[in-house]
Amino acid sequence: MRPLIAHIDLDALRHNYRLARRCAPYSQSIAVIKADGYGHGALACARALADEAPAFGVASLDEARVLRRGGIETPIVLLEGIFSADELAEVDAQRLWMAVHSRWQLDALQAYTPEAPIPVWVKVDSGMHRLGFAPDEVEAVWQALCDAPQVGELHLMSHFATADAAASEHYARQLACVKDLACRLDAPLSLANSPATLAHAEAHGAYNRPGVMLYGSDPLEQANAVSRGLEPVMTLRAEIIALRTVGPGERIGYGGRFCTRAPTRVAVVSAGYGDGYDRHAADGTPVLVEGRRATLAGKVSMDMLTVDVSDIPEARIGSEVVLWGRAANGAVLSVDEVARHCQTISYTLLTGVLPRVPRRYHPSH
Structure with a gap:
């Protein structure tokens, strides 16, 4: 699967x-x-x-x-x-x-x-x-x-x-x-x-x-003590499906939007706009790889996106990538933060996850 x-x-x-x-x-x-x-x-x-x-x-x-x-x-x-x-x-x-x-x-x-x-x-x-x-x-x-x-x-x-x-x-x-x-x-x-x-x-x-x-x-313009107590319900979880290191001055993805400045380790992740991940996500949009923060590098494709994992040496094929939600180590990436990098709001990201992405419920409903 x-x-x-x-x-x-x-x-x-x-x-x-x-x-x-x-x-x-x-x-x-x-x-x-x-x-x-x-x-x-x-x-x-x-x-x-x-x-x-x-x-x-x-x-x-x-x-x-x-x-x-x-x-x-x-x-x-x-x-x-x-x-x-x-x-x-x-x-x-x-x-x-x-x-x-x-x-x-x-x-x-x-x-x-x-x-x-x-x-x-x-x-x-x-x-x-x-x-x-x-x-x-x-x-x-x-x-x-x-x-x-x-x-x-x-x-x-x-x-x-x-x-x-x-x-x-x-x-x-x-x-x-x-x-x-x-x-x-x-x-x-x-x-x-x-x-x-x-x-x-x-x-x-x-x-x-x-x-x-x-x-x-959190729908508030400025979080308060109560809204900070909200817990993420959806974790959109993918994996690394390919890894490569490219030299400085190389362009990644459609349109070559992201250009490397130094040798860069690039992870290809199993999610894209065909799943509902926002195509407008900018370079620098955060993800969690093995529970550590990394950033998007290049435009989102239909079925894949690319992430700079140069600072995460433990990243490997099959590593967990959390696009928003809670990682296995407990680290949290807010859907609100991701939405800001996409120039949108959390509502569009959450409601935009398409039917081809299976939902898995815990505890079982």
């Missing part, structure tokens, strides 16, 4: 979820597992958290269906609601909770007769300007849903644009907007995403929605 595996540490996932709960002991924490559990495998993650999470958050009915077919009976919130009125029958049958962010969704719900009232999360556009009702519309929408026999428990929700920043007036305005509405409506509130869970206790509500932090990525 080609030596490239994404190891998923379900104990680390549970650790991070419990950290989210400790951050907000008076809130319930919905585990957000959309985008196939941020690339980690939604069903495996849901099974690992099924005894702890009061609900799971997903982006679509398709994602909820995977969980229900896998035996997950925990409540599931459709964070974007339905995409067509036809989906309401399955929302009802699967006992899902749903966001309502647009007038057409409200109209569709009022025209439908469910077997049991459907819990609804009213989304407010408090300043993100993606989904949600304008603040001056919310009271009328809330009242219409209160009056609708189709609707069960009601919550108010919104999403922060800048909660990751160390200081943000925009965050403060969003918070004030939604808290004012919640007070006037006497509505249970869900505001806190991962950064707000970690750093903004004033945003904690009836339900928080930790997402990327569950997978060990």
Whole structure:
């Protein structure tokens, strides 16, 4: 088998979820597992958290269906609601909770007769300007849903644009907007995403929605004492498949981007952009070889990448190469650090690991 595996540490996932709960002991924490559990495998993650999470958050009915077919009976919130009125029958049958962010969704719900009232999360556009009702519309929408026999428990929700920043007036305005509405409506509130869970206790509500932090990525602009306690869940582990030493002035890889300045020992590693490793990774992007830091040398290829291991004499064919995560000796390379070298964010790296990379779970799910 080609030596490239994404190891998923379900104990680390549970650790991070419990950290989210400790951050907000008076809130319930919905585990957000959309985008196939941020690339980690939604069903495996849901099974690992099924005894702890009061609900799971997903982006679509398709994602909820995977969980229900896998035996997950925990409540599931459709964070974007339905995409067509036809989906309401399955929302009802699967006992899902749903966001309502647009007038057409409200109209569709009022025209439908469910077997049991459907819990609804009213989304407010408090300043993100993606989904949600304008603040001056919310009271009328809330009242219409209160009056609708189709609707069960009601919550108010919104999403922060800048909660990751160390200081943000925009965050403060969003918070004030939604808290004012919640007070006037006497509505249970869900505001806190991962950064707000970690750093903004004033945003904690009836339900928080930790997402990327569950997978060990720190979403804060500046790490704090709590976020430093996150543990990596995915370790993307490859091996050295070839070694060679080249002289000074030699160019490595497509386009010859990397040019050696001295005799250089180059390792070829069994991973590339065809596996989801970012092709934009710059020379100098860190990896761990036998638990020691080394750096990318040359452009990433589809199935391979090249690393300068001149300072790691023990590197050999078959040596472990950790592209992010935890090495066998316990050394950790943060996916956030790798993402910075790729001019992107951890979300794109984690969700970008392609299906041809096998996931291996520990403990077995």
